[in-house]
Amino acid sequence: MAENNKTIQIPHDLEIEKAVLGAVLIDKNVVDTMLTTIKNKEVFYKTSHRIIYQAIENLNNQQIGIDMLTVVDEVKKILKNGENLDAEIVGITQAVSSSAHLEFHCRILHQKWIKREIHFNSLKIANEALDNDSDALNVMGKVEKIIENINSKISGDGQEKSMEDVLMELGKKAEILSNLKPNEVCGVTSGIAAIDKQTGGWQNSDLIVLAARPGMGKTAAVIKTMSANVQKGDAIGVFSLEMSKKQLVMRMICNESDFHMDHFTKIGFKEKNQIETYMDVASKMKDYPLFVDDRPGLHIKDLCHKARSWKAKHDIKMLIVDYLQLINAEDGAGKRNREQEISTISRSLKGLAKELDIPVIALSQLSRSVENRGGMKRPLLSDLRESGAIEQDADIVAFLYRPEYYGMEVSPDFFPHLTQTNANSEFIIAKFRSGATDVIPIFFDKNKAKFMDPNEREFISKIPEENEIPFA
Numbered sequence: 528m529a530e531n532n533k534t535i536q537i538p539h540d541l542e543i544e545k546a547v548l549g550a551v552l553i554d555k556n557v558v559d560t561m562l563t564t565i566k567n568k569e570v571f572y573k574t575s576h577r578i579i580y581q582a583i584e585n586l587n588n589q590q591i592g593i594d595m596l597t598v599v600d601e602v603k604k605i606l607k608n609g610e611n612l613d614a615e616i617v618g619i620t621q622a623v624s625s626s627a628h629l630e631f632h633c634r635i636l637h638q639k640w641i642k643r644e645i646h647f648n649s650l651k652i653a654n655e656a657l658d659n660d661s662d663a664l665n666v667m668g669k670v671e672k673i674i675e676n677i678n679s680k681i682s683g684d685g686q687e688k689s690m691e692d693v694l695m696e697l698g699k700k701a702e703i704l705s706n707l708k709p710n711e712v713c714g715v716t717s718g719i720a721a722i723d724k725q726t727g728g729w730q731n732s733d734l735i736v737l738a739a740r741p742g743m744g745k746t747a748a749v750i751k752t753m754s755a756n757v758q759k760g761d762a763i764g765v766f767s768l769e770m771s772k773k774q775l776v777m778r779m780i781c782n783e784s785d786f787h788m789d790h791f792t793k794i795g796f797k798e799k800n801q802i803e804t805y806m807d808v809a810s811k812m813k814d815y816p817l818f819v820d821d822r823p824g825l826h827i828k829d830l831c832h833k834a835r836s837w838k839a840k841h842d843i844k845m846l847i848v849d850y851l852q853l854i855n856a857e858d859g860a861g862k863r864n865r866e867q868e869i870s871t872i873s874r875s876l877k878g879l880a881k882e883l884d885i886p887v888i889a890l891s892q893l894s895r896s897v898e899n900r901g902g903m904k905r906p907l908l909s910d911l912r913e914s915g916a917i918e919q920d921a922d923i924v925a926f927l928y929r930p931e932y933y934g935m936e937v938s939p940d941f942f943p944h945l946t947q948t949n950a951n952s953e954f955i956i957a958k959f960r961s962g963a964t965d966v967i968p969i970f971f972d973k974n975k976a977k978f979m980d981p982n983e984r985e986f987i988s989k990i991p992e993e994n995e996i997p998f999a
Contacts, residue, residue: 538642539572543632548579549623550632552616555593557626559836562587564633570640575612578605579619590840595620630828648673715845715886718755720980721967722954726923729845729886730961734877736851736917738891738906739927740898744952745890746770746778747976748927749847752888753817754782761844762816764837766830768853772819776812781975784808788976816841826855827875838883846883848876850890851917870916877920891917893926903941904933908957924958927978929971944968949981 547565551558562584568577582601586593595616602612652670655661704713704727710720714728729735729752739745746769753763767775777791784804796802818837820830830848837843848854856868856875873889880887893910906926911917918924929952930937930945939946945953950968957964970981 537572537646538639540635540639541573541576543635544571544573544576545619545622547629547632547636548576548583549619550626550629551583551593552595552598552620553623554626557629558583558587558593559832559839560629561633563832563835564630565637570636572639572643575615578602579612579616581605587839715761716752716755718751718753719954719969719978721969725956725965725967726959726962729888730922731884731886732881733886733922733960734873734880734920735886735888735923735925736873736891736911736921737888737925737927738893738911738917740893740906740932743927743929743932744971744976744978745927746775746849747971748954748978749849749888749890750775750778750782750976751978752845753847754779756845757815757817758783760816762818762837762841763845763847764834764841764843765817765819765847765849766825766833766854767819767821767849768823768825769849770821772821775819775821778976779812780805780808782977783812787974789974818843824853824855827872830854831875831879834879834883838885843883843885845885846879846887848887848889850892851876852892866916873917873920877922889921903930903935905953905955906957918958921958922960923956926953926955926957928953928955952978 547561551561565571565580568580568584571577571580579598579602582598582605583593585605586597586601591597599611599613599616602616606612652666652673655666655669700713707713710723712723712728714726714730716728717723717726737745737748753765756763765775770778777788780786780791781788786801786805786808790796790801796805818841820833822829834843834846837846851872852869854872856871876887876889891911893906897904897906897910905928908918908924911924930942931951935941937945937951944966945951945968948968950970952969952971954967954969955965956962956967959965968981970979970983971977972979
């Protein structure tokens with residue numbers, strides 16, 4: 528009997544609501560975590576908490592820094608009636624000491640909100656079901672509609688598209704393709720015309736995995752891509768887990784000028800005009816919309832949060848991860864093997880590409896089995912290091928291959944396709960979900976650690992051989 532007399536409480540937790548809002552107020556770096564987990568203010572049960580959430584969301588959309596003062600000011604704009612929540616905001620801030628468990632708390636609130644939605648809608652349906660004049664099939668239809676609406680809110684709305692919508696999008700894309708000028712692409716350019724001709728550029732929502740052995744030139748290849756796009760004003764986000772921001776920018780300078788790596792690592796500037804040239808290049812590059820996070824050992828969840836923030840604030844057109852095996856995916860719930868971690872990482876990157884609707888390029892190491900193979904030592908899909916999930920999740924898997932790396936001469940007898948095109952390297956498309964696999968001849972300038980179209984070779988400037996340095 529006691530069980531039947533139990534008081535029913537509407538699902539909510541005001542203390543956790545305070546903890547979530549307080550975490551964002553004391554740590555602006557976690558706002559993206561809250562906004563991507565809690566997608567609407569209704570998740571908060573208390574009206575004042577909904578208003579504070581709305582203020583934080585407004586500030587984030589306007590790219591205004593979030594702290595207690597800016598939120599107080601934005602809340603006053605929302606209320607418009609002279610009221611304020613100053614004391615409540617101060618109290619929320621003082622009640623929280625850490626943002627450590629924010630994501631966990633957000634998910635609790637999300638669960639309680641779903642239960643509230645189910646509860647309130649169930650009451651409406653229950654009343655209709657008890658009405659003798661109501662049609663049973665109509666009631667069933669309303670039940671299905673309620674569940675559909677709740678699912679839509681959970682997934683963030685607007686994710687489901689009709690066949691008509693999809694056909695319209697495909698028609699628009701075909702129309703854009705038909706009006707392209709020579710050497711233009713519909714996707715994001717790779718920076719190398721021969722690759723763009725085969726792929727149409729890197730396409731939105733695609734995960735592109737570029738793999739090679741250490742020192743083959745993976746970073747050099749994506750720097751070419753980065754330079755080609757930021758020069759056009761397209762924003763690019765880069766997670767450089769191995770190379771520092773300074774090293775990355777140094778490589779970009781060499782990519783876009785007559786400078787060689789040695790100028791920044793060994794010999795410096797010996798002539799006055801070199802300093803002037805550097806200042807000209809720096810003046811141009813300082814406005815590039817390039818956003819780099821070079822924290823080592825970044826967790827995949829932190830990477831995804833930062834990428835979402837870049838997309839919201841800067842509308843990045845592409846994301847580059849250098850490189851996949853350096854990302855951490857340990858969840859603290861017991862030690863997993865590395866293959867499981869890599870699988871989690873590759874799935875997350877593919878999901879991120881779809882969510883943000885941009886191409887994601889992830890660099891990847893190849894296993895040592897390539898080195899032990901006889902013959903030309905060309906890489907295979909089975910050489911992808913630590914997980915077959917990379918191959919499964921990727922829309923494109925490409926390899927870089929330079930015969931010189933293995934001490935082989937690029938001769939007409941063994942590499943006729945390279946000598947005929949004035950190339951010295953291969954860009955091997957081993958998997959292409961939307962097209963054909965292919966081997967594309969390209970050229971690598973080792974003095975500048977730069978990949979290019981073979982027909983660009985005439986612009987290569989030489990430096991003494993003793994100044995040539997290793998590349999990554």
